[in-house]
Amino acid sequence: MDITTNTVFIAGGTSGLGLGLARRLREAGSTVIIGGRRADRLKTLAEENPGLGTVEIDVTDDASVARARDQVLAQYPDLSAVITMSGIMIAEDLRDPGHFRITRDTVETNLLGTVRVVDAFTPYLLGRGAGTIMTVTSGIAYVPFPLTPAYGITKAGIHSYTESLRAQLAGTGVEVVELIPPLVATELMGPGQLEDPNAMPLQDFVEESVGLMAQQPTPREITVERVKAQRHAVADGTYDQILTRLSGALAAFGH
Numbered sequence: 001m002d003i004t005t006n007t008v009f010i011a012g013g014t015s016g017l018g019l020g021l022a023r024r025l026r027e028a029g030s031t032v033i034i035g036g037r038r039a040d041r042l043k044t045l046a047e048e049n050p051g052l053g054t055v056e057i058d059v060t061d062d063a064s065v066a067r068a069r070d071q072v073l074a075q076y077p078d079l080s081a082v083i084t085m086s087g088i089m090i091a092e093d094l095r096d097p098g099h100f101r102i103t104r105d106t107v108e109t110n111l112l113g114t115v116r117v118v119d120a121f122t123p124y125l126l127g128r129g130a131g132t133i134m135t136v137t138s139g140i141a142y143v144p145f146p147l148t149p150a151y152g153i154t155k156a157g158i159h160s161y162t163e164s165l166r167a168q169l170a171g172t173g174v175e176v177v178e179l180i181p182p183l184v185a186t187e188l189m190g191p192g193q194l195e196d197p198n199a200m201p202l203q204d205f206v207e208e209s210v211g212l213m214a215q216q217p218t219p220r221e222i223t224v225e226r227v228k229a230q231r232h233a234v235a236d237g238t239y240d241q242i243l244t245r246l247s248g249a250l251a252a253f254g255h
């Protein structure tokens with residue numbers, strides 16, 4: 001994708017990977033609009049980054065998504081790319097049925113939120129006859145992290161959905177890309193994740209990903225080196241080994 005002239009809306013751009021990508025794409029020449037629920041944070045980011053577009057959006061709410069879409073398209077009639085970055089990741093103990101609340105919230109945000117945002121912009125992009133839809137999964141879509149079962153459900157689901165979306169939009173001029181991050185130092189699971197020695201530094205992830213996004217044609221999957229082992233675990237015959245390693249985190253629940 002052309003990262004120098006695009007107009008990109010990033011739902012879930014108020015922190016972490018979304019904000020990192022927003023900053024890097026702007027540096028490259030793109031116009032960027034970020035969305036999220038935290039109005040105060042959007043206001044501060046707009047003040048700190050003149051020219052950065054902001055919009056309030058809650059991807060769990062149909063009306064909020066429709067409002068945000070209308071606002072973005074009214075202000076940016078050249079919108080050419082949408083990135084569905086919004087997500088949450090919460091530990092769940094499946095021995096306690098009380099976990100279900102987390103499952104529901106995670107599916108509502110990560111999986112249904114992705115579909116809601118894509119649905120909101122697809123008619124516009126099809127009418128335009130060109131553009132990019134980028135969904136966001138995770139290495140966890142390919143080998144689950146047993147500490148966060150619902151998160152894995154949603155990321156595997158978004159992968160499957162993305163494959164279908166790409167097949168259905170083939171020939172329309174709208175490309176469908178899946179961003180597959182590894183563990184990256186953000187606050188997705190709380191401030192402790194920033195200090196995790198196994199997490200890829202945010203700036204390194206952003207640089208490598210944007211380098212891949214800029215390739216022509218855009219790869220169907222944006223897969224940095226760090227996530228390749230997990231992405232290709234089944235094909236490589238390393239699935240059981242990686243799952244065993246990731247299961248080590250269950251010690252947090254006394255397993």
Ligand SMILES: NC(=O)c1ccc[n+]([C@@H]2O[C@H](COP(=O)([O-])OP(=O)(O)OC[C@H]3O[C@@H](n4cnc5c(N)ncnc54)[C@H](OP(=O)(O)O)[C@@H]3O)[C@@H](O)[C@H]2O)c1
Nearest residue numbers: 012014015016017036037038058059086087138183184186
């Ligand atoms: N960091 C990693 O290790 C990693 C690895 C693989 C995949 N990912 C994926 O990358 C994406 C971004 O995560 P991150 O690591 O950058 O974490 P983050 O800093 O916590 O960012 C999450 C973003 O999602 C937004 N969000 C959450 N709920 C929302 C809702 N209901 N409506 C609208 N926006 C919502 C947040 O904005 P507001 O709070 O302002 O609404 C924020 O901008 C997620 O999809 C995550 O699954 C991250």
